[in-house]
Amino acid sequence: MSILTAKYFHDEQAAYDYVEAHVWPTGRVCPHCGEVDNSGALKGNSTRMGLYKCYGCRKPFTVKIGTIFESSHVKMHLWLQAIFLMASSKKGISANQLHRTLGVTLKTAWFMEHRIREAMKPSSKVPMGSSGGAVEADETFFGRKTGMTAKAAYHHKMKVLTLIDRESKQSRSIVLDRLTAETIQPILRENIAPEARLMTDEAAHYRKIGREFASHEVVNHGVHEYARGDVTTNRAESFFSVFKRGMKGTYQHCDEKHLNRYLAEFDFRYNNRSALGVDDATRAANALKGISGKRLKYRTAH
Ligand SMILES: [Zn+2]
Numbered sequence: 001m002s003i004l005t006a007k008y009f010h011d012e013q014a015a016y017d018y019v020e021a022h023v024w025p026t027g028r029v030c031p032h033c034g035e036v037d038n039s040g041a042l043k044g045n046s047t048r049m050g051l052y053k054c055y056g057c058r059k060p061f062t063v064k065i066g067t068i069f070e071s072s073h074v075k076m077h078l079w080l081q082a083i084f085l086m087a088s089s090k091k092g093i094s095a096n097q098l099h100r101t102l103g104v105t106l107k108t109a110w111f112m113e114h115r116i117r118e119a120m121k122p123s124s125k126v127p128m129g130s131s132g133g134a135v136e137a138d139e140t141f142f143g144r145k146t147g148m149t150a151k152a153a154y155h156h157k158m159k160v161l162t163l164i165d166r167e168s169k170q171s172r173s174i175v176l177d178r179l180t181a182e183t184i185q186p187i188l189r190e191n192i193a194p195e196a197r198l199m200t201d202e203a204a205h206y207r208k209i210g211r212e213f214a215s216h217e218v219v220n221h222g223v224h225e226y227a228r229g230d231v232t233t234n235r236a237e238s239f240f241s242v243f244k245r246g247m248k249g250t251y252q253h254c255d256e257k258h259l260n261r262y263l264a265e266f267d268f269r270y271n272n273r274s275a276l277g278v279d280d281a282t283r284a285a286n287a288l289k290g291i292s293g294k295r296l297k298y299r300t301a302h
Contacts, residue, residue: 008080015077016050020063022288030054031065049076067291068115078102080284082112083119087272087287088280091246092265117261119290120268125172129196132214133167136199137188137206138236139179142244143254158256160243160263163191164235171239171270173263175256181205188212199231239270 008018020028028037035056050062064070069079081102085093093101099109129135141157159176161184172191176183184205189212192198198213200206201221210216217231226232243266247254254262272278272286 004081004084009077009084012049012075012077015075015080016063018080019069019076019288019291020050022285023063023067023292028052030056030059031061032059033057068119069291072112072115074104074108074112078104079112080288082109083116083287084280084284086113086116086120086265087269087284089250090269091242092250092262094250094252114258114261116287117265119287121261121264121290122172122267122271123290125191127193127196128163128165128170128172128191129167129198129213130193131167132195132197133165134197134199134230135166135192136164136233136236137184137192138162138201138233138240139176139184139203140240140244142247158254158259160240160259161187162236162239163188164233164239166235169271169276171236171267173239173243173267175259175263179205181208185209199233201233239266242266242270 007014009015026036029035030037030052033054033056035054037055048062050064051060052062053060064072064076069076072079082098085098085101093113095106095110095113098104098113099106102109104112139159139161141159143158144156159179160173161176162171162173164171174187174191176187181204185208188198188206188209192213194213196213198206198210198216200210200216200218202218206216206218210218217228219225219228219231219233226234243263246266247262251262268287269283272283278286
């Protein structure tokens, strides 16, 4: 039975109740003045769904303020459907598919997807491998930058660096403007602990930075060596394989300025994958946890 049978996917009041319970687990908080109210004294206004008036600052507010739903006119239950569909579709769901499934315009579906990707972005960036575990680092080329012809050389392709922490089994993907030692080094310093065992292929851009970690072990892809003992970047390779299949099969066109959001989506699903015991409903609930503080600065409201 589909989880989409839950009441909050179809009933607007139930959807608001569900989102409020997630955003305000210990009671309503006024987003204007921070007044905390646990007593339920703030009165709901029957003329507008989910509208409250703060007793502290007298201003009205809803649960949408400060979240990805702010200034959106899309019904809350449709937002919850969209989050569930994006969280549970292995290769993502295209804006066109979402538009047809939810009955919103294509443009609205596109905006919704980008907002949901913001919610999927991780809130903290703890360095990987801090307890001495292995961290794989690998990069891939993908598509091509906007405005480039099919004949464009490799430096016109979009470049992605992905790190996999073997202990936490989590991925972290970063868009690279250029692929050089100079661009890779600060990213590895910021995201990998010095205690970590770094694992890469033989690419020259890892050589110098590799000395800053407990060890730097290399597989030589040039001679078709993909694993030596536990030294491998196979997990990063499988991440790229899912990412590329999704980008090719589902999203097709991706502007480089949005690539980091698509990566957040694929990282999110990888980090909440069923192999880690996360089911579809839990994955959607985890995406909902990220809706606060992620409001996009789009001028157009949808
Ligand atoms: Zn207030």
